[in-house]
Amino acid sequence: MNKFLVCFIYISFSAVFGQTNSKNQPNVLFILADDLGINALNCYGNPLVESPNIDRLFAEGMHFTNGYSNDPTCAPSRASIMSGQYVSRHHVYRVADRFKQDQKTLEAMTYLPPENYRLNGSGAGLNLNKITIAEALKDNGYETAAYGKWHLGHNELQIQNQGFDEGYEITGHFNFKTSPKQKNIDSTLYSSDVITSKTIDFIERANGKKQPFFAYVPYYLVHKPLEPKKKYLGHFKNKLKGNPNVGPDEIKVLAMIKSLDDSVGKLLHTLEKLNLDEDTIVIFASDNGHYQTESNIFTKPYRGVKGETYEGGIRVPYIFKWPKHIKPNSASTAPIIHVDLYPTILGLTSTKHPKDYILDGEDLSPILLGKRIEPKREALIWEYTNYAGYNPKTKSFRSQWVNVIQMDGYKLTEVVEDNSYYMYNLKKDPYETQDVYGEYLHIAEKLKHRLEEWKKETGYEHPKPNPNFKQ
Template sequence: MNKTIILIAYLATSFLVKGQELTKKPNIVFILADDLGINALNSNGNALVESPNIDKLFFEGMHFTNGYSNDPTCAPSRASILSGQYVPRHKVYRVADRYKTDKKTLEAMRFLPPEINRVKGSGAGLNLDKITIAEALKTSNYTTSAYGKWHLGKNDLQIQNQGFDEGYEITGHYNFKTSPQQEDLDNTQYSADVITDKTINFIKKASSENKPFFAYVPYYLVHKPLEPKAEYLAYFKNKLKNNSIVGKDEIKVLAMIKSLDESVGQLLKTLNDLGLEDDTIIVFTSDNGHYKTESNIFNQPYKGVKGQTLEGGIRVPYIFKWKNKIKAGSRSNEPIIHVDIYPTLLGLTNTSKPKDYVLDGEDISPVLLGITSETKRDALVWQYTNYARWNEKRQEFASSWVNVIQMDGFKMTEDVETNNFTLYNLNNDPYETKEVSNNYPAEIDKLKARLQQWKTETGYEKPQLNPDYIKQ
């Protein structure tokens, strides 16, 4: 397809989308799973998983085979989703500074990582000067909600101060906690059921008032603790009683995925019952890769788990559905990442980008709408600064400071502690079985230069010498 035809097609589609302003903007339901791995859905190839409702989304929309999180852990990836920015800009670098209370790890670190953004009285989290996706959508008269896992700060940094008209944080499964604390809520219920009920009530209210809505639905499933519903646990124990591969924890996770799918099904049914299916964009993804389990069946065949920048720690499912706009049953092999969600939703809803505010992602709406099959960007980058669990015997950290760049199918990792660089050619080795830096010196130089450009553009904080370092 030549550029003239692409331009005409894009303008035509934009006109159709803009034409909705005469009536109402499309609604958005953004479902974010917690720690759900790339192989944790039946539709993604895991026959052990029962996920019929999410699979229905999969086959009714477009899925991405090379979808990534911005970080292999929760808080940084969520900050990137909500702010639309890479980690060095929003500065939610890690979930916690565990190395500060681990003397062996602290003394083994040559460098100190940059400090997590903190606000007095509210702790670590997303600064209020960031324009969240909810705040951007409110400029197009969206009403907004967020019930579920926030993980981006308390008090002043809570949900209702970040562009959401209603909502509160809900963490845990049974005996869950809320922030701000909800005195009239029965926390012996399953948190996913509460999140779903609250979101459904929000959708019903917005629909009755004929308002376009943005429902951010960040479930705590399938994060630990492993607390499935008793009936689903019994079901999978019986179903897999003769399966020698699946571990006890994995049976619990399968039961929890079934609860997640049940909740998604209730949201989809609500949209259908209210006649909103045609007018609602649905996004489904996860915040990072799956945690380690007995056989790692939820990350296979990829190497690595949550907390690692190997593919299993950062690859996540991605599904976009907009009936009659996004082709049902379509797929894209283009690499996408969390920061793309913000500009994409602005593009699909014809909402203006916030003035004088940097968005690091790409609007992939032309791919979703079938206008083009390719993204424009040349590289994806990760910065992961989580020092953890120094092992004296092996003389290595469980995780440390790495910068990762993927470009033209090559994935290079810079180990800040050692100044070593590793390379995988994902074009022919997507499962990272063979390190090939010695075979591609020109690619290493190219990736180093592009990574340096990214560091300059994003305000990357350079490593600082650690005064507590003791040479091992």
């Protein structure tokens, strides 16, 4: 068949059926929870949680049991999701430079961590030279929207300057704030209800135009402040009355998870109502691990919480649903991380890789579609540069600069401040109870070598002496 005939057939097909084809361009609904721990859903094993809609999504798709965030805090992990790059490339290192406002911490630091990317007048956030997942999908004909927690800069760095056709930031629960500030909006409503309503309106309009859509839905739930709806707070107070293993804050969180689940249910119902269910990829994840609560029931049995690189601070739920493509009620033990989302969405939507742009993650579509079991890569790596909370009595930081590598079932942490290391065998000790660094030095050396390679590959900024340091 000659090239002219092939071209004629393609043009004729497009003229008859239109430029968009749901089989080649499925819609994408990406729901991102805020601070939702690995054990904060009923489907992931917490019987105290009521999450029937997310549980249904879990049953209808594939979930990952070894899913990770790129950072144990919000902004860096969100930058990795949007850019598809590690922290050392996108330079959103921390939510805030707390050490600069704490003289004791600043004077105790041997090194200064690298600076966050900042744009004058727009604050710290994601550099506009990064090609976001939304921009890549727009080049493939997608309508794009994002309502909810952005956390990657404001003004010039706002949502609509990063590849989204519409959207704005919504932070808080009751009496929420918007950026850019919106007029004619009732901020006394619960923010998740507003985010859901705006997203449903976008989906309905995109469907009316027969355009494939990418709806990014970053809820503020279940981030603090702990502000649940009264009806759900009363429900859980009554249900768990007298239970000594659940604290008052945890009851509030359970009520907030219930609201998150309600919102997810409304989005899923909209897809079904519009007959878009089979043509839409639904992704559910969280930005990082859960914050500390009375009994840490949302991270246990794992060690650690938000702000720490122990498993409880970086393990998060991942669920993918795409009817007739992803096997229902399936599970994967493959270790995955936020930067995998970008190339995976490209792979599932037949979207071209942005030219001359580095993506650090791996396309998981072969795993989701049942063609592979394990990723090709050999290691997951973290760089966490958050110095905070120095205690002069114990001569220790609440958090400090660490680099972490997980490889061959082992997890090695490099403590930059004193050039020390500790390591866990996650296959035998997933809850990180026993440091085996001294027992397996040959394995530790292998992981150190790969970590040093990663630093060279990603443009890692090495520690610089702190001029404020006082011995």
